[in-house]
Amino acid sequence: MSHLPFKTWDIFCRVVDNYGDIGVCWRLARQLAHEYPFQVRLWVDEIAALSQIWPNVTAATQQFINGVDVRIWPESLAGIEPADVVVEAFACELPENYLAAMKHRPTPSHWFNLEYLSAEDWVEGCHGLFSMHPQLGLKKAFFFPGFSLKTGGLLKEGALQIERDSFQTDATNKASFFQDIGIEPHKNELIISLFGYENSAIGSLLDAWINSPIPILCLVPNSKILPDINRYLGESLISGDELIRGALRIKVIPFLSQTGYDRLLWVCDLNFVRGEDSFVRAQWAGSPLVWHIYPQEDDIHLVKLDAFLNSYLTNADPRLQIAIRTLWHDWNSGENCSQSWNDATAELQNWQKHSRNWCQHLNSLGDLASNMVQFCQKTL
Numbered sequence: 355m356s357h358l359p360f361k362t363w364d365i366f367c368r369v370v371d372n373y374g375d376i377g378v379c380w381r382l383a384r385q386l387a388h389e390y391p392f393q394v395r396l397w398v399d400e401i402a403a404l405s406q407i408w409p410n411v412t413a414a415t416q417q418f419i420n421g422v423d424v425r426i427w428p429e430s431l432a433g434i435e436p437a438d439v440v441v442e443a444f445a446c447e448l449p450e451n452y453l454a455a456m457k458h459r460p461t462p463s464h465w466f467n468l469e470y471l472s473a474e475d476w477v478e479g480c481h482g483l484f485s486m487h488p489q490l491g492l493k494k495a496f497f498f499p500g501f502s503l504k505t506g507g508l509l510k511e512g513a514l515q516i517e518r519d520s521f522q523t524d525a526t527n528k529a530s531f532f533q534d535i536g537i538e539p540h541k542n543e544l545i546i547s548l549f550g551y552e553n554s555a556i557g558s559l560l561d562a563w564i565n566s567p568i569p570i571l572c573l574v575p576n577s578k579i580l581p582d583i584n585r586y587l588g589e590s591l592i593s594g595d596e597l598i599r600g601a602l603r604i605k606v607i608p609f610l611s612q613t614g615y616d617r618l619l620w621v622c623d624l625n626f627v628r629g630e631d632s633f634v635r636a637q638w639a640g641s642p643l644v645w646h647i648y649p650q651e652d653d654i655h656l657v658k659l660d661a662f663l664n665s666y667l668t669n670a671d672p673r674l675q676i677a678i679r680t681l682w683h684d685w686n687s688g689e690n691c692s693q694s695w696n697d698a699t700a701e702l703q704n705w706q707k708h709s710r711n712w713c714q715h716l717n718s719l720g721d722l723a724s725n726m727v728q729f730c731q732k733t734l
């Protein structure tokens with residue numbers, strides 16, 4: 355790969371909110387720096403977001419982390435020589451002087467807009483299309499992650515599956531992970547991780563768990579859903595606290611690094627996830643998941659939710675389809691989830707098998723970073 359005629363990459367990230375924007379960009383940057391002979395710079399406007407998901411990140415304007423040159427995105431990029439490939443994440447808009455510098459290099463930079471993830475049909479038609487900068491005549495490629503071969507695929511490190519499998523099959527690894535997060539699972543507990551936005555459905559879910567016929571261990575990373583949990587239970591749980599109510603044992607754990615969070619997803623029987631990156635990682639875990647999609651105006655996120663469900667459930671048996679669809683809808687519309695939780699978990703074995711099959715299907719799509727590199731090779 356040392357023959358590739360593009361070696362330097364600039365990835366630009368504006369943190370809109372939460373951790374998904376930086377989560378995706380950081381993952382892409384790390385993979386490109388680690389698996390290719392590339393020099394990668396990541397420009398981020400809010401370094402605090404990165405320090406939440408990765409250890410040892412400081413407030414320095416420039417730092418080298420895991421082979422990536424991480425920079426705080428300054429007000430002006432004047433004097434910065436643009437890279438061979440420039441990735442503008444989620445239409446974060448690059449300054450005109452930097453675009454002009456991209457154009458006026460001996461070979462103009464290859465310019466991507468990395469889009470948000472969606473399973474909607476139109477994505478296939480738009481993936482890989484170009485738009486032309488009206489003044490500079492510089493081409494920008496629209497790169498869409500997705501769930502089919504006609505999209506850019508999903509971020510997945512080359513060693514991800516091997517690491518997951520060896521972690522999942524090694525009892526010592528698992529035990530030391532649980533020890534690190536301060537919990538010892540009991541025999542027969544159904545282990546669930548719960549990461550989500552504020553959600554009025556939480557009370558009904560907690561009720562279902564409290565009254566569950568099987569013991570439940572719920573691991574809650576310290577995040578936006580915690581105040582709702584506390585309100586419903588009349589508690590003020592903070593990171594490290596554990597509470598038992600009926601069949602439910604709930605433990606609040608610290609926010610982990612991205613690597614630690616992957617492991618959390620791998621050790622759980624079922625994962626509640628949200629946004630974009632945790633949603634994708636839960637699919638790579640190969641276990642059942644419930645997605646809290648990022649809410650958008652006029653409920654357009656519900657269209658995206660159904661588009662994903664249609665794709666995800668294509669080969670699932672009809673009972674499982676209904677059970678998952680109903681639970682995801684209830685969770686996303688803040689409706690009572692008790693019944694749909696019970697119905698979905700009655701199908702758990704089936705759901706586990708389905709999750710592994712889905713993961714295999716995703717594996718056949720390649721991965722987003724490699725697809726991006728190949729796209730550059732084809733179009734340069």
Ligand code: TRH
Pocket residue numbers: 370371372373374375376377378406407408470549575577608609610611612613615628629630631632633648
């Ligand atoms: O944080 P999110 O809700 O992020 C977003 C943003 O809101 C964004 O603006 C929006 O456009 C996008 O969703 C769709 O959810 P997400 O995408 O799952 O990102 C969370 C990141 O945090 C992900 O990289 C995983 C990481 N994480 C950890 O590293 N440790 C943890 O303990 C947890 C719970 C998450």
